[in-house]
Structure formats: structure tokens, C-alpha cells
Amino acid sequence: NSKVIQTPRYLVKGQGQKAKMRCIPEKGHPVVFWYQQNKNNEFKFLINFQNQEVLQQIDMTEKRFSAECPSNSPCSLEIQSSEAGDSALYLCASSLSSYYAEQFFGPGTRLTVL
């Protein structure tokens, strides 16, 4: 059973709308990752945090994606202006360490952009 909590489980948006999803990592895990899994089961790393600081992120050249992990609040991933190609399962994972430690995944937020 996932101890990483993601909300909402399903999100439906029209093109151009904002889409926001949240993640509560497993208790005691300071490192949080966001991945996108497309319909072909391909994974794309988006960003990771250690505590509130960004460790690494892809070159979000579209600038439509933003993420944060504020202290004492859920982490969030937001797409400013959704496009059809953003339809995917967005997975949050947490880990005890940024060094080779296993990552534990939540159930994901399935985003559908109409």
C-alpha cells in the first residue's frame, strides 16, 4: 500500500487550463521526485527536491510546468496552460536519500486534457 499520497487521483482539464496536483511524501522522507508516465509506459523525470530545495529539473523550456515543496505543506506540480500532450499519469515518489536509495511511489494523478 502506498504511503505516498497523491491528490486528486483523476484530473480533467480543457486545453489552456491550469492543472494542479499535490503530493504528501512518506513521513521522514526528505527527497521528493516527480515523473510523468505516458500512455506507452515511458517515464520522464521532471524535478526533484530535497526538503524545499530543487536538486535537479529538466529543462522545462515550455515554462508551463512549475513545482514546489514548501515546508509543512504538500508538494505540488502545476501546469500553467494544459495541452493535449500533457495527458499522462503524474507520479510522485519519495526517498530517504538522494544517493541511490529506493524511491517509493504514490498511485499517481491521471491527467486528461480534452
Added chain:
Amino acid sequence: GDSVTQTEGQVALSEEDFLTIHCNYSASGYPALFWYVQYPGEGPQFLFRASRDKEKGSSRGFEATYDKGTTSFHLRKASVQESDSAVYYCALANNNAGAKLTFGGGTRLTVRP
């Protein structure tokens, strides 16, 4: 960049058959290797990890041995059950790349009763 290749996209077996899913990787440095399993409607679940050459990881009857010489981490199980039906992913984490996971394409395992 780093990459993981799983040879089999789909595997169909009968209960009690032997399972092998092939995984080969390409990475700079010395990555850690993982196997994850994903059931419908869920996120990937960690199966096990190996961090050094010749180390064997195992869980729930599944096992794989890190082989730096052949850059492989093949998943094996001696006797599969219907409940093992799922998608299996080989992955690596390279500390040079900030420890994010690079996943293979996945192998869908279907076990017939």
C-alpha cells in the same frame, strides 16, 4: 545519457513456469540498479536493488544479479504465479545524474492459471 533496455515487451507464461526478463543498461559512473513492479491503477512498487558488481538483489521469489561486465541485471523467478501478472521495470540511478531513476520500457507479464 543513461539508458535501460528491456528486451521483452511482453511475456506470457503458465503458472509454475520459470521467468526471465532481460535488462541491460548503459551509464557513466557506477549506477545502482533496481526492479520495480506496477499493477493496474497503481504507481510502481520497489522490488529490490543492487549497488555493486556481483551483488544479488531479491524479493518475493524474484532475484537479479548486478553484472558490470555484461552491463546486465536480468530478473528471474523460478516459479511464477497468476498474481505475478503485472508490468516490470528495470531502472537505474546514477549519482552523476542526481539520483533520478531512468526506467526501461517495461515488460508486461501475463501468467495463465
